[in-house]
Amino acid sequence: MSLLPQQLAAVIRGGITAAQAAGELPAFALPPLRIDRPKRPEMGDYASAAALQINKQVGKPPLEVAKIIAARLPTSELIDSVEVVPPGFINIRLSEAWLRMQVEHLIAAGDRAFQSSDAAGRTAQVEYVSANPTGPLSVHRIRGGVLGDTVANLLEVIGYTVTREYYFNDAGQQMNKLGESVRARYLEILGQDAAFPEGGYKGLYIRMIAATIYAFKGDSLRDASGDQFRQIAATAIIERIKLSMRRVNIRHNLFFNESSLYSENAVWDTVQALRDRGYAYDQDGAVWFKSSALGDEKDRVIVKRTGDPTYRLPDMAYHKNKLDRGFDLVVDVFGADHAATAPQVLLGVRALGYDPSTVRTIIHQMVELVEGGESRRMSTRRGDFVELDELIDDVGADAVRFFMLAQSPNTAMNFDVDLARSQGDENPVYRIQSAHVRCAGIMRKAAEKGLDDEGADLNHLGAEELKFLRKIIEIPEMIERAISDMSPQAAAFFALDLAGAFHPLYDRVRVLSDQEGIPLEIQKARLRFYRACKVVFKRLLSLMGMSAPEVMERREDSGKNKAEAETVEE
Template structure:
């Protein structure tokens, strides 16, 4: 149970006790809100609940707050409760409760912050889903990092999570890929053929054509474009997996769109929609009555040529998700899915499934900035910024951090120069340097002959410096952050938390010395314990973000 929930339960009990005592009138138990006050001088936690109860209780909020405060049950972790206008209840925890956080961090390790929100529940997160028509560019990376980070948090929240990649390996884009590769192959053979406006023009197509020429010389010139498309698709797909692995993203499932055609699920979904009366024919095309589900106009599912639009296989895919029994599905898409994602869910609803188990997360675009200039991206034109190239330049950690450094609703300017800067201006350096500083303390301790377990029985009650306590307060919040990420599917909260944790740590490191000669031995041992816990917590948080834990920088 998080501290927020503990305090909410205590205030709930106080309300009921006050009602029994006649200090508050009778009303249904309220939902208690617990938050961190903006000004730390007010306390560690605060509740504005009395403000919400004024109407139902027909009392001034300040009087409601005082009645609740007067009837709080005794606990061993609340040091002080005060009431502040216009009706806030401020709560300060005991030092002992804060110091217990260090014990918990060291005892629980990578389990610290675990909550039981999703125990017994299955979840699926779909992200990236870049077409296998070219290398993954940096613009596609944001959804992948968001999804992988969310999966890590949800597993700590108790969910059985499947991270899934949906390959759009069917349709016109694969036809264009095959034609592009064959044309490049024929050009290498000296034939006078040219790419069309819709063909893929990246150098990676030439590289694939060269591989085919090296292996087969001119024996493939009469092969259909499908042969080249399948070869290129498989080659690119494997490359994409290797690239994602470089950024510490490994999917549990790779789901191919083509399989929906091979097993007939696309046409089964269409037939079911027809049988249920949700599809009609017009001008030779099959139209979905999306207006019955709130859309502004009906949508084409199958063109008059017999070719499905992108909606049809997407509906079949989400129908498959519904039948796999997930309690929660999180779809993480780019801004180009803003209009289409609701139409797909309309299809699932029309097929007879509720759609409240699907949560759609749309993220905004990424701009790559280098030397003050934005770099343009287009996969088809071959002018994209490949993820591999950015990885070669800055490494995976800055990419992972910056991709979740803002809410998905906000665009991101990824400044490559800042990502390489080794100063506190770079948030990646700022967070990781906290772990490095802890490692440095224990390296020096070992070099001085200090025993590795000298602090095992340290007296943590000696840790009363305001900066030490501030770090402990922030350390206590991790479980609440995990809960917030899980409930909202917003992974940026862990990046914010990591930065705030580092901001609480660095002043403690500067002011709460441990190895200086003038530090009393009992306090030295207590602070060694403090820094062990800090090192473990930073390693844990960095791992939740899929980042490394450097010992030196």
């Protein structure tokens, strides 16, 4: 089923073609017709500016054109009435009967509410987090994780089969440094002098890994290579990263090993493919990607004089691999620190002969934690970064999910730790979850009193409930738009908005308790309505990877458990 605005646009188009057939409008090719949602309620639920779009071709004033179209509109079960207003808008009011019916549809759909099959049969791959396993997951990285995971959720709602993927960077210089760093700490434990590698990793976790190795293996790795230490360390760290991600409901279907690109020759095949297509050449002992031919400011090295690839080459080979797997859509989530590579990867995709529009990227800006009006800055290399686990301990997983989502990826994030930690209504997380809790409370109370809403007559719903339903039915449009614009934050803002509309409604539209007593039929209809609301809030929360609590339950004083913060060495 297509989206509501599309259905309404079809109705408008029907009016125009009918008027053309009747000779009231000249024949011409119609532009795509947009349906807007007016800001003010008296302008109706939806509006078409079609008359303003086409009045030039018609050669009549837009108001007159609008009147002609409106008079020729085909009947639709969606529409209650239309109104033509200057300068030529056609305002549409939705059918209330149709709106009431949505309550039953929502309840019937339950956890699959808003599930569509628009993209059924299509496959998508979403790559996110992909942090090098050189240390614990940082707060900055998880922003991309939350954005990517939410995009994946949204894609599934419209019918995509989604592969959630982590590009596991288990090769390369940084990983070698990791191995050498652990080796040096291990030898320290054995009482040997070991040169700590330049630019090595100095966090406490390196010592802990070394100590664990010693605990299990004693001094048997005395003569082991850095490579062996690298493998042990990478495994330990990736497991820890997985645990951290799981705490915020992030799971991947596939950890793609960078090393497989080498073992399967994909990297060198990619170089050859570029050569074959005339996009690679040798110069100064290196192999260059002729990206300037595709608009880049200069060509880029893909194989160093040493014979080692630069980071670009495996990135391109990885994308070649993704596209060869036949995905209809590939989504990359990068942090601002990698922003420069994204366009180059896309050039690579083009150079290799793939359609670059298959690949969408989300590039998010940095995260800054703000606490007590001061920022806690972070840098992975120095080691004074804030770990995700520390933040989760502090503010809770749901708050991390929500706050990381609820900002446009393009803006540098100020993560308000004090607000995220607070347990009152000023915290948007509580605001949204409490809407669900309140619905659940009504259900519980009604069940205790034996009130049954099965077969309720929804004609007893009032104007406020209908207004709320009008908001709910925007959700499919919101999802569609979040995907087409790659703006998953829309889900967070929508949920907050909906909760904001819910609480006043809850206050006025009572089901059970009221001094004057509420007639049974109205109680039933309202209970039915709140049952649908509960479905909606639960669904929105799960889309955002958040929990939907049934009862009020304040977190224990999480407080500031920072005793175990890592000491930093320089």
